[in-house]
Amino acid sequence: MSPAAGDGARPLHVVACAHGTDNPEGRLLVNGLREDLAAQLAADGIDAVIHEAYVDVQEPRLDSVLAALPPGVEAIVAPLLLSEGFHTSVDIAEAAALRPNTGVCAPIGPDPRLAAVLAVRLAEAGHRPGDAVVLAAAGTRIEAGQRQAARMAAALAGELGQDVTVAYCSAAAPSVPDAVAAARAAGAKRVGVAAFLLAPGFFHDRLAGAGADHVTAALLPGVTIAKCVAGRLAEARAKGPSDTE
Template sequence: MSLILTAHGTRRPAGVAMIGDLAARVSALVDQTVHVAFVDVLGPTPSEVLSALSPAAVSAQPAILVPAFLSRGYHVRTDLPAQVAASGHPDVTVTPALGPSRDITRILTYQLVKSGWRQGDSVILAAAGTSDHRAQADLHSSRTFLSTLTGTHVELAYAATGVPDVRTAVTEARRSGGRRVVVVSYLLAEGLFQERLRASGADLVTPPLGEHPGLARLIAGRFRNAIRGRLGSRRMQRMPN
C-alpha cells in the first residue's frame, strides 16, 4: 500500500526540509516509506506521485493520501480530488484534513506554554487565511478550541488572506491594553507566512506545528486508521453470504 503525505508547498528551503523531515518521522512510526507531494508552488504534485508509484493503472497498488492541511479549504475539497482523478489511479483513499481537531489544539497549547505564555497575555491564533467559507468556519472552530483549552480569550488573524492581518491584530491588542502579545502559529512549516508572523511585532511567536513530534504521531494515526479501514472492508467483502 502506497502512503502519501500532501502539503501546500513553499519556496523556502527550510519549509521543504521540514515537510521532508515530518514525512521521515511518520515513515519511522508506520514502518513504511511515506512519500511527499505538494499541491502548489513546487512539485511533485499528488498526481505525479500517484502516477510514478503505480504507472500501470490495472495493477495499481492501493494508495492512502493524508492532506497535511489545517482546514477544509480549496486545496482539500477541490485540488486533491482533481489531482487524484488526473493521475488515473483507480484505488486512492483520501483521509480528512488534520484540522480542526482536539489533537491539533493540544499541540498548539503545548507550543503556547513552551514559548513562555502567561495568563493575562493577549493571544492571537494566526493562520495563512482563506476565502473559502468552510475553511473559515474551521479556523473559527480552532480558535474556539484553543480558547476553551487555555481558558483565555483568543483572537484570529491571518498572514495572507483575511481580516485582520496579523500585524494589525498585534497593534490592536496593544491598544486594548495587552501587556504582552503572543502569536500562535497555525501553520504547518517554515515559509513566507511564518516569517510574516515573526515580523508582526508580537512579543512571542510560536514555531510552526511541524516541529512538534505530536504532529508526526497524528499523521501516522491517520495512515494506520485508513489502513485498518481498508483491511476491514476487504474482510467484510470476502465473508460468505
C-alpha cells in the same frame, strides 16, 4: 479505500502531499514529518509506502506522483495541510479523482492535540498569564477552512483557560496585524501570536512584522503531528470507498 489495504497482503501507498516551500528548514521539517509518519504507521502495524508530493513550489507535483504509481495499487493522499482550503478542495481532490483506487484523507487539523502543541510553543516563546493570544492561520476563502481555524482557536482557548482570537495570514479577515492591534486597543499590554503553521516559510516570516510581543515557532518538529496524520488515514480507511474516492 479498502479497509484491508496495508494489512500485510500488500502495502498501503500513502502520498504525503505538502504545500511546498522555498525555506530550507521548512523542507527538512516536512521531510521529517514523512519519516515520523512512516514510523507511526509501522508502529500501528500498517505496511505502508510513503510517497513525497507537493501542490506548489516544490517537485514532485501530486499529479505526477499519482500517475507514476504502479497500475492497480490502492493509494490514499494524506494532505500535510492544517485545514481545508483551495489546495484540498481543488488541487488534491481533482488529482485524486483522475486515478482509480485513490482516496483522500482529511487535513491534519483541527485536532485537540495540536492545541496542546500550540500551548507548548507559546510557553517557549515567553507567554505570560494575562497576555492576549492571537491564533494565526494561513487563511482561506473557503468557509469550511475558516470554521476549522476557529475551532482550533477555541481548542487553544480551552487549553490555556483564556480567550483566543483567530486571524489569518492571507485570504480572510481579520489579518494578524489587525487582530494584534485590536487586542492592544482592547487594553492588552502584551500580545502573543500562536502560529498555526506547519513549518517555517513565507507566512511564518511575515508574522514577525505583525506587531506582537512574541511569535511562536511553527508546529513542527514533533511526533504529535505524525500521530494526527496517521489518525486521519485511519479514519479515511474505515469509512470505505464511497467516502474516500
